[in-house]
Amino acid sequence: METLKFxxxxxxxxxxxxxxxxxxxxxxxxxSQAISVIMEGKDVIGQSQTGTGKTAAFGIPCIEMxxxxxxxxxxxxLCPTRELAIQVSEEFRKLLKYKDSIRVVPIYxxxxxxxxxxxxxxGAQVIIGTPGRVMDHMKRRTLKMETxxxxxxxxxxxxxxxxxxxxxxxxxxxxxxxxxxILFSATLSKEILDITKRFLTEPEYIKVIRKExxxxxxxxxxxxxxxxTKLDALTRLMDMYNPKLSIVFCNTKKRVDDVVELLQGxxxxxxxxxxxxxxxxxxxxxxxxxxxxxxILVATDVAARGIDVDDIDMVINYDIPQxxxxxxxxxxxxxxxxxxxxxxxxxxxxxxYKLRDIMKYTKTKxxxxxxxxxxxxxxxxxxxxxxxxxETIEEGHLTKYINIVESMLEDDFVAMxxxxxxxxxxxxxxxxxxxxxxxxxxxxxxxxxxxxGEKTVRLFINAGKKHKIRTKDVLGAxxxxxxxxxxxxxxxxxxxxxxxxDVPSEYAKDVIKGMxxxxxxxxxxxxxxxxxxxxxxxK
Ligand code: ADP
Ligand code: MG
Numbered sequence: 085m086e087t088l089k090f091x092x093x094x095x096x097x098x099x100x101x102x103x104x105x106x107x108x109x110x111x112x113x114x115x116s117q118a119i120s121v122i123m124e125g126k127d128v129i130g131q132s133q134t135g136t137g138k139t140a141a142f143g144i145p146c147i148e149m150x151x152x153x154x155x156x157x158x159x160x161x162l163c164p165t166r167e168l169a170i171q172v173s174e175e176f177r178k179l180l181k182y183k184d185s186i187r188v189v190p191i192y193x194x195x196x197x198x199x200x201x202x203x204x205x206x207g208a209q210v211i212i213g214t215p216g217r218v219m220d221h222m223k224r225r226t227l228k229m230e231t232x233x234x235x236x237x238x239x240x241x242x243x244x245x246x247x248x249x250x251x252x253x254x255x256x257x258x259x260x261x262x263x264x265x266i267l268f269s270a271t272l273s274k275e276i277l278d279i280t281k282r283f284l285t286e287p288e289y290i291k292v293i294r295k296e297x298x299x300x301x302x303x304x305x306x307x308x309x310x311x312x313t314k315l316d317a318l319t320r321l322m323d324m325y326n327p328k329l330s331i332v333f334c335n336t337k338k339r340v341d342d343v344v345e346l347l348q349g350x351x352x353x354x355x356x357x358x359x360x361x362x363x364x365x366x367x368x369x370x371x372x373x374x375x376x377x378x379x380i381l382v383a384t385d386v387a388a389r390g391i392d393v394d395d396i397d398m399v400i401n402y403d404i405p406q407x408x409x410x411x412x413x414x415x416x417x418x419x420x421x422x423x424x425x426x427x428x429x430x431x432x433x434x435x436x437y438k439l440r441d442i443m444k445y446t447k448t449k450x451x452x453x454x455x456x457x458x459x460x461x462x463x464x465x466x467x468x469x470x471x472x473x474x475e476t477i478e479e480g481h482l483t484k485y486i487n488i489v490e491s492m493l494e495d496d497f498v499a500m501x502x503x504x505x506x507x508x509x510x511x512x513x514x515x516x517x518x519x520x521x522x523x524x525x526x527x528x529x530x531x532x533x534x535x536x537g538e539k540t541v542r543l544f545i546n547a548g549k550k551h552k553i554r555t556k557d558v559l560g561a562x563x564x565x566x567x568x569x570x571x572x573x574x575x576x577x578x579x580x581x582x583x584x585x586d587v588p589s590e591y592a593k594d595v596i597k598g599m600x601x602x603x604x605x606x607x608x609x610x611x612x613x614x615x616x617x618x619x620x621x622x623k
Contacts, residue, residue, distance in 0.1 A: 087110050087113055088110065088116040089111070090103050090110065093116075093120060094120070094123075095119075095148060098183045102179050102180070102183075103140075103179070105178070105181060106336070107338040107339065108336065109336070109358065109384050109387075112132075112137035113136065114141045114290065115140055118130045118142070118145075118290050119141060119144055122149075123149065127265045127286065127288070128290060129284065130142070130268045131269055132291070133407075133441060135406055135438050136407055139172050141268065142161075142236050142238070142266055143175055144179060146161070147179055150186050150210065152209075154209070156207075157208055157211065157227065157229070157232055158233050158234065159235070160211055160229070161211070161235075162236070162238065163213070163239060164246050165214065166192040166193060166194055166214060168242075169191075172212050172238060176210070186209055187207055187210070188211070189203045190211070190212045191203075191213035192214045193216055193217045197217075197221075214248075215248040215255060216251060218255060222255065229260075233262075233263055234266065235259055235264070235265050237265075237267040239268065239270070240268065240269040241271045249275070252279070253279070267279070302415065302418055302425040303424075303426050304448060305453045306439060306451070306452055307428065307430055307453060309430045310432060314432075316598075317430060318343075318402065319350060320461060321398070321400065321428055323465070325398060325426065325464075326464075329393065329395060329398075330380050330400065331396055331399050331400070331417055332380060332402050333384070334384060340356040340358045341356055352379070353377065354381070355372065355378045355380075357370070357381055357391075358384045358386075358387045359384065359386055369381070388417070398425065398427075399427045400429075401427070402430055404430070404438050405442075408441060408442045412446055415427035455567065457590055457591060465511065466511060539589045540574050542585070542586050542613070542614040543586075543595060544611065545582060545583040545610070546609055546611075547583060547604060547609045548578050548581045549581075550580050551604075552605060554578070555576050557604050558578075558585060558604060561603075562595055565598040566595055568594060568598075574586030592613070596611055596612070596613075599611045
């Protein structure tokens with residue numbers, strides 16, 4: 085698929101800078117094809133799937149064609165819903181960072197019409213709105229269409245699904261026919277084609293065609309995460325699977341930099357690869373990656389394109405890729421030459437739809453899994469260590485160390501204690517001092533049984549009603565800090581000064597670790613396993 089760099093597209097320096105600030109490294113396929121054609125003034129029908137960057141595909145040329153000296157209305161963008169109108173306005177605001185004299189006014193239902201009228205009176209060169217509200221303003225003559233040169237119908241399929249056909253037609257009839265008309269849609273139904281026949285003049289049809297691609301035979305797994313918990317999820321996977329070489333994919337350069345910084349801050353050997361790096365810098369990073377000095381490479385799609393490292397154990401899609409084809413390229417980095425590999429994808433809320441598109445396109449299954457808990461990780465680490473110990477025993481050559489142990493035994497130490505202490509020295513760094521204490525607590529002793537019959541642990545938080553804490557604050561804080569869904573949390577009892585929370589015992593450590601020294605509603609809290617005597621106070 086041919087893609088272009090924004091610098092190759094004859095755009096103004098202001099737009100190029102704005103796009104760079106947005107972290108876009110290169111144009112997506114639909115952008116690569118549509119921007120120049122729209123700038124030539126042609127009518128365009130653009131078709132590509134959701135999430136492929138259609139907004140900037142029309143937004144960039146639309147902005148470039150605005151005459152900043154002419155304060156009258158020049159472009160109208162119609163969107164199906166208020167949310168989409170807001171999203172498009174937001175993207176325009178970013179694109180206009182260095183062209184801020186251009187006035188864009190969003191108009192959608194649900195917002196006081198008076199406010200919109202006064203915003204329009206101040207002069208708007210571009211309006212972004214829903215068809216109903218735009219018609220409203222046309223009727224009131226607060227919007228005059230005579231000077232409009234460009235009309236864009238965004239997400240046309242959705243607009244028709246929502247029953248806006250008549251409104252769209254009414255609006256289009258009122259705009260001078262010399263105008264340029266542009267329509268973008270993920271799908272093209274007969275109804276849309278009817279509209280294009282009636283209202284577009286010799287349109288150029290741009291469709292992003294995709295090739296069939298085969299997906300390697302590897303485990304493809306996704307995790308339902310929150311934006312805020314992605315880093316924690318990432319480090320858990322790293323700790324759990326301990327890959328020798330892994331690549332973490334992000335959608336923008338800025339994300340790459342952020343993730344690298346956070347990973348390095350937590351002591352991982354990670355470095356980033358993206359388009360801002362000069363060739364010599366890239367070579368240095370790649371050399372370190374090949375020889376294992378760096379274990380985690382954090383990269384954008386574009387930067388990763390030239391990578392020729394074969395034995396990557398794990399690919400993580402920190403962001404869901406913009407394009408299904410990127411997904412295939414990304415995960416194709418692992419499981420090469422018959423090796424086993426893992427591909428993990430982080431999915432935040434509604435992104436599940438994008439994931440379904442990817443599954444449909446690649447004809448494979450991406451299976452949901454729960455993130456490993458801290459106990460899972462600890463177990464994995466312990467098993468790993470025990471294996472190493474066994475290997476070391478088999479290898480022999482231990483005389484020097486046997487002598488040391490013998491001298492300790494003579495001092496009346498017991499072999500079992502010595503071995504246990506060595507284990508602790510080696511493994512304790514993982515769980516940390518604070519958590520070690522939890523190990524010594526017998527969860528069974530303080531277990532209650534939840535409604536579903538599963539074991540739960542009662543936790544104590546030193547904050548309550550007096551601190552204006554409500555159930556949802558507790559749930560929100562736990563979910564936000566640990567990524568554990570509110571659904572699995574059991575009952576929450578809030579008293580004046582403190583709160584009790586029941587959590588399934590498998591999550592208890594995670595919750596304590598995540599919440600320790602954190603805040604709920606601005607108050608720094610302490611959390612610990614509830615002592616049995618507590619919890620009988622009055623609510
Ligand atoms: P569509 O309208 O095709 O569904 P959007 O225009 O909403 O897609 O874009 C989806 C996401 O991709 C947005 O977050 C947008 O900022 C981002 N995006 C758009 N173009 C690029 C690009 N060239 N590089 C990286 N991200 C991009
Ligand atoms: Mg869109």
